[in-house]
Amino acid sequence: MDGNTSSKTLIEGLVDSDRVHKSCYTSDEIFDQEIEHIFNKSWIYAGHESQIKNKGDFTTFQIGRQPMILVRGDEGAFHVLFNRCPHRGAMLTNWHMGNAGHHFICSYHAWQFNFDGSVHAIPSPKGYDETRFEKSDPDSCMKAAPRVASYRGFIFASLAEEGPDLETWLSGAKAAFDDMCDRSPEGEVEVVQTCFRVVQNSNWKIFLENQLDALHPSITHGAAGKAAADVEEEIKAETGEDAPLHYHYLSAFTTPIYKWDGLETAGHPFGHCMLQGYMGLRPTDPDTLEYEAVMEKAYGKERTEEILTTNIHHVLVYPCLSVQSPLQQLRAVRPLGPNKTLTEIWHFRLKGAPEPIYRRSLQYYNLVNSPSTMINADDLYNFWRCQQGLESEGGDWVSFHRNEGQDHHKDGVTTSVTGLSELPMRHMFTAWADYMKGGAS
Ligand code: FES
Ligand SMILES: [Fe+2]
Secondary structure (H helix, E strand, O other): OOHHHHHHHHHOOOEOOOEEEOHHHHOHHHHHHHHHHHHOOOOEEEEEHHHOOOOOEEEEEEEOOEEEEEEEOHHHOEEEEEOOOOOOOOOOOOOOEEEOOOOEEOOOOOOEEOOOOOEEEOOOHHHHOOOOOOOOOHHHOOOEOOEEEEEOOEEEEEOOOOOOOHHHHHHHHHHHHHHHHHOOOOOOEEEOOOOEEEEEOOOHHHHHHHHOOOOOHHHHOHHHHHHHHHHHHHHHHHHOOOOOHHHHHHHHHHOOHHHHHOOOEEEOHHHOEEEOOOOOOOOOOHHHHHHHHHHHHHHOHHHHHHHHOOOOOEEEEOOOEEEEHHHOEEEEEEEEEOOEEEEEEEEEEEOOOOHHHHHHHHHHHHHHHOOOOHHHHHHHHHHHHHHHHHOOOOOOEEEOOOOOOOOEEEOOEEEOOOOOOOHHHHHHHHHHHHHHOOOOO
């Protein structure tokens, strides 16, 4: 049996159109196949170009189980290499980010590598005379990821030699990066050079499913939302002014369920999904008006209106990213095991936008997405409880029945009849099954 046949057999009977078997979240064997057929086949987010501005700047990340390095080389080129020394196999670095100077130098026996992975120098090279060792032999060089590409500054790498190019694969999910960059008067964003790294004791799919689960916010986060709404009211009563926008990030969780019902979710090719925006992000305070004036100067009135009314809350780039473009937030998903997932939470500056607009992004990062906020903590607690329940013998299935059979299909895109539909979960599992059967890449 080849790999495709074995994973096809393994998942047989586990994914229906309206439910999936719990073992998709708990089985070691299925997790191994996900690494091979999903993470090693699709494009995986490596980092942002602004993370590696100068020659020798690098950042480390993982694709499936592979430790990788993203590095800036000569003449602005960027490379994605396996983090492995070809001499005796040591990892070249265990730093999360840094600058390697002119070359990577292995700290074990000091082999040196150029940033495209080729050998620069080896100590005592005479020892290799009359052996079959060749500096130019690919086995002597750091191995590169077969494919690397960037879309609007966001770099992805793929361990598959073949497959759709990055833009084809991103398809409708390009909107995440377009929306984020277009909100900058210069059309570009710049990463803030640090991230929260959170290990969740739950399966990676539980995290992605939650991101577009519009039924949970007013329930799970209702108490935090109510507390913020009370403070908003107090501020208004005391000062006569509206509370600053960041209170609304939390009070928006009091949005009643019937309003979430009015939103739309959409499923795009390759498992990517989208949820429309629910928060008002255009108050008429002086900071917002100044920003809109800068935007109008750069783009003109009509285009500025078009950009600022783009209606996105969340885009999932399946299987590796959750992007909240209007607030310049990005979460990278790195699965560690069936019940363990690393997420990296990044945020960005809109280049050329006034400083208070950056502070809004920072406030969202700290108030909603940070592991120490009540919002993220509420979610992490749910993820852990789901994992515990799924590992129990209390039942075999996970239900995705809500509005099943009612989704609209047009031009390869599936849209929901209601924001509360479990369309995103069904859609991601359709892509999951395709990948696991050897397709979708
Ligand atoms: S293992 Fe890297 S130089 Fe020997
Ligand atoms: Fe949540």
